[in-house]
Amino acid sequence: MRYTPFSYQERYSLRLQRLALDGGFSCPNRDGKVATGGCTFCDNRAFHPAYTAGKSITQQIEAGIAFHAQRGRKADGYLAYFQAFSNTYAPLEVLRARYEEALTHPAVRGIVIGTRPDCIDDDKLDYLAGLKRQGSIVEVEYGIESVYDATLERVNRGHTFACTKEAVEQTARKGIPVGGHIIIGLPGETREMILEEASVLNILPLSSLKIHQLQILKRTAMEAEFKEHPEDFLRLGPDQYIDLLADFLERLRPDIAIGRIVSSVPPSFTDAPWGLLKQEELLQRLEKRLEERDTFQGKLCV
Numbered sequence: 229m230r231y232t233p234f235s236y237q238e239r240y241s242l243r244l245q246r247l248a249l250d251g252g253f254s255c256p257n258r259d260g261k262v263a264t265g266g267c268t269f270c271d272n273r274a275f276h277p278a279y280t281a282g283k284s285i286t287q288q289i290e291a292g293i294a295f296h297a298q299r300g301r302k303a304d305g306y307l308a309y310f311q312a313f314s315n316t317y318a319p320l321e322v323l324r325a326r327y328e329e330a331l332t333h334p335a336v337r338g339i340v341i342g343t344r345p346d347c348i349d350d351d352k353l354d355y356l357a358g359l360k361r362q363g364s365i366v367e368v369e370y371g372i373e374s375v376y377d378a379t380l381e382r383v384n385r386g387h388t389f390a391c392t393k394e395a396v397e398q399t400a401r402k403g404i405p406v407g408g409h410i411i412i413g414l415p416g417e418t419r420e421m422i423l424e425e426a427s428v429l430n431i432l433p434l435s436s437l438k439i440h441q442l443q444i445l446k447r448t449a450m451e452a453e454f455k456e457h458p459e460d461f462l463r464l465g466p467d468q469y470i471d472l473l474a475d476f477l478e479r480l481r482p483d484i485a486i487g488r489i490v491s492s493v494p495p496s497f498t499d500a501p502w503g504l505l506k507q508e509e510l511l512q513r514l515e516k517r518l519e520e521r522d523t524f525q526g527k528l529c530v
C-alpha cells in the first residue's frame with residue numbers, strides 16, 4: 229500500500245473491535261472552565277452510537293458487542309473506546325472507576341481514550357501506564373484539530389498547539405501509544421497551511437493519525453460562521469479532498485499509521501454529500517490516486 233494503514237492486528241496480533249462508549253464526561257470548553265459552547269464544529273450527538281444512551285459502562289459494552297455481532301463482525305476481543313466528549317476530564321478516582329468497570333468485562337482487552345490535550349496530567353498518565361504494565365492495552369487519542377493557534381482560537385478550542393505538543397510528548401514518554409486527530413478545511417486555513425501542518429505533526433511522537441474533512445453540521449456555530457464568511461472555507465469536494473490528502477501524506481512521516489480519512493455522520497446532521505461517503509470507499513480512492521501519481525506517504529517528508 230502507498231500509505232501506512234492503522235491495524236490492531238499488526239500492532240497486537242489480535243483482531244480487536246472497538247466499542248464506542250459514553251463515559252459521561254464533558255469538555256472544559258463547554259462547561260465554562262476555559263470557555264462555553266464547545267468547539268464551533270462539534271455536535272457530539274452525531275458520533276454517538278444509539279446503543280450507548282442511558283446505559284452503564286457494562287451495559288454499553290454488552291450492547292456494543294451485540295451491535296457488532298449482529299453485523300457479522302468477528303473479534304478476538306474488544307477495546308473499550310471512551311469516545312464521547314473529553315474522557316480524561318474528571319478527577320482520577322472517577323476515571324479509575326469508569327475505566328476499570330470496562331476492563332473487568334471478560335471480553336475487553338483494553339481501553340482507548342479520546343480526549344483533549346489540556347485534560348491530562350502526570351498522575352493520570354502514571355495511572356494509565358500502570359494499567360498497561362498490568363497487561364491491558366492502553367492508548368490515548370488527542371484531538372489536535374489544527375497546529376495553528378489562530379485556528380484553535382477561532383473554533384473555540386480553548387487550548388494552544390503548545391499544549392498539544394506537551395501532552396503528546398508527555399504521553400509518549402510514559403510508553404503509551406498516542407494517536408492524534410486533525411480536521412482538514414477549518415476556516416482561515418489555506419492549502420499551503422494544511423500541507424505545512426504535516427511537517428509540524430512530524431515532530432510529534434504520534435503513532436497514528438485520524439484525518440477528517442471538515443463537516444459543517446446543522447445548528448452548530450460553524451454553520452452560522454460559514455453562512456456569514458463562506459470565503460474563509462476551502463469547501464473541498466471528495467475529489468479535491470483526496471488530492472489534498474495525497475499531497476499531505478507525501479509530507480507526513482511514513483511510520484504514522486492512518487486510522488481514518490473521512491468523517492461520516494447521519495444524514496440528519498448535514499446537507500453535504502460527505503455524510504454518505506464511507507471510509508472504505510475513500511481509502512480505495514486515495515490508494516488509486518497515490519498510484520496514479522506514483523507517490524506514497526512520506527515521499528517528501530524531511
Ligand code: SF4
Pocket residue numbers: 254255257258265266267270271272312313314344371
Ligand atoms: S473538545 Fe471534542 S467533544 Fe468537546 S466540544 Fe470540542 S470537539 Fe466536541
